[in-house]
Amino acid sequence: MNLLWLQSGGCGGCTMSLLCHDSHDLVAMLRDAGINLLWHPALSEQTGAETVALLDACARGDTPVDLLCIEGAMLRGPQGTGRFHMLAGTGRPMIAWVKDLAARARYTLAIGSCAAWGGITAGGMNPAEACGLQYDGETRGGLLGADYRSVAGWPVINVAGCPTHPAWVVETLLGLTLGELDPDGLDALGRPRFYADHLVHHGCSRNEFYEFKASAEKASDLGCLMENLGCMGTQAHADCNVRPWNGGGSCITGGYACIACTEPGFEEPGHPFATTPKVAGIPTGLPSDMPKAWFVALAALSKSATPKRVRDNARVDHPVVAPALRKARPK
């Protein structure tokens, strides 16, 4: 399968993340799966006129594009002209190239939250008129329209994340080449369910603090980040704490809140990112699938039952109380 990768209104971080994949040899693994890298902006030899010739052949249909990977938001501005990103050497807006290529592509993949929804590039007043390939924030549509289907009949596959996890990209690509991914393998937002059917909360290393609502109060505290520091891990769809980053990390182990970067509209949460919005002292963003009254009751109960060790350790940057040694074997 021929893979073509283009970047537009993003930071290139999803490519940089992909290159952190922990396979022994990423390029060989893709090659082994039958993926032929037509062109990638960070890896390929061809540049300038050589690249333009290649893109022309793809847009004409002379060179088949099986996997079209788009990284970065689609920039429609100013005033719908697309001139905020003219593809260098072509004098054409990138959005025009993407429309042409997406019409030919067997599968179209949005790599990262910018390409999926608009993402961080659509923040604030969205000066560049950024949107995603098939979404404009939470609204279906985007550059290609709500009804877009690739040649294989699929909607855009949204490998969302900011950045996206290298293994999410690799498993999506290999899933398509092996026939192990089908349209039912995507959630209602077009994200591969193998990672989007998880919550960031799953496997969180601060779980004991969460259980007892022993909360961090300031950056570098060890406690749960949900009550005060803006963590949305109980609502955000991703497996970041089951499938760690860069060998063993996650936002939570790095000392900061989940900002729900796989979700449409995450760039404008309506409150400062590192502060939990509350009404009458109760966080307004409660865990998914949980009745509010139950949460409030459980939180009050667990707070009253918090062990001293958990409470003391929540508000410091290194554990000050170790778990007690048991007098008998754990049962």
Add this chain to the structure above:
Amino acid sequence: MTRLIVGPFNRVEGDLEVTLDVQDGRVAAAHVNSPLFRGFEQILLGKDPRDALVFVPRICGICSVSQSAAAARALGDAMGLVPPPNGELAANLILANENLADHFTHFYLFFMADFARDAYAGRPWFDAARARFKAVEGAATADALPARAAFLQILGILAGKWPHSLTLQPGGSARGLGASEKIRVHALLRQFRGWLERQLFGDSLEAIAALDSIAALEAWKATRAPAASDFRLFLEIADALALDRLGRATDRFLSYGNYPLAGSPLFARGVWHAPSATLAPVAHTDVAEDASHAWMADPHALHPWQGDTRVDIERAGAYSWCKAPRLNGEVAECGALARQVVDGHPLIRELVAASGGNVANRVIARLLEFARVVPAMENWIRAIEPGEAFCHQGPMPDEAQGVGLVEAARGALGHWLVIRQGRIANYQVVAPTTWNFSPRDAAGTPGALEQALVGTPVGEGEAVPLAVQHVVRAFDPCMVCTVH
């Protein structure tokens, strides 16, 4: 006179277009266009100042941590916060990890692949270059990607993930480290050192850092076969293609200095003027951005605290989204070469005295930084004291301004922040490639790359001249930082 438009210019970060006027087989004039505008400086207006820590790393996926570091320092400056010693050490490790990973990516994936192109077939060094550095297929891609991924596992430990971490805070690091983390980071550093000594240098880092003159470098080279190591092979190619006579720019070198430790940085701050061999101090007030040739509404040269990023797509004479930063009105070049010449490394001072800023010297200085920074990182991680504070806290003022100056891999990065009524009233970023790939200023003076390209040979019928690619990529441009 013929005109060549080169783009999309790949194996650089982001999108780049270079327009060349060619006469008698050489570039007579160059115009550098950064064709992508997202508007981060507008996006940030009106936000809670701390939200900058979420947005600015996402300016760039390759200099993400550098942007975080500059924002944390600008916020810390506005808040009057200074990190505790552990916070300073952790921040240095985090920034150094990214900076060296960027140098690594540049050399192995972006830059060297051009010497493996078929146009060089038949050169004595070509077979070795092709086997090692051919884009996608060469042995270096297979070797270097896992080494890079393993090195960046340090950021998994210190910063949760890379890119786009929120660990760096105005008062230090949000990640407390214990003995286990120290041991793991140290082991990963030693593993990376081993790779560099085996593959890149074929010698110890200390021996490379100790090369203190051109004579010492020549003697080192003379005792090794051309393909003995990747550095040795680069020196062979650099000699054969006279890369020291390619890509000379302004020879005024800017470094903000880097890796502070109790008030004194590992690399010094200053401006090196090569023709007079003099070092001058630099202050952030020396910087102004001119938008006379950018698609911006206000063309005037403004200090970044007054900076303005409203756009005007119809502006006459504009040819880039990039503004033109100037240092006391003058063009400056930044990057590893600037950092090392300002710091006074004897080999780099001698190379710059002999041939100025050029393709060979820019790459040699970049590789030298592996040899100088990895041992420093080993010392920093050992110096961390578990149990002591990593992060100081403080209130955010309602009215303040701040500046954060750091050295990213590609050079001088500054963030200028103005807070009014508790909200961001202005936020301006001047990135390394904004300096190096700046368009002309109001006086018509071309930017550093535009100067460096003049005189570059263009072969008959070359649509994408190879020498031009060497000059452009030797700067290791990051276009997404350039305009942001």
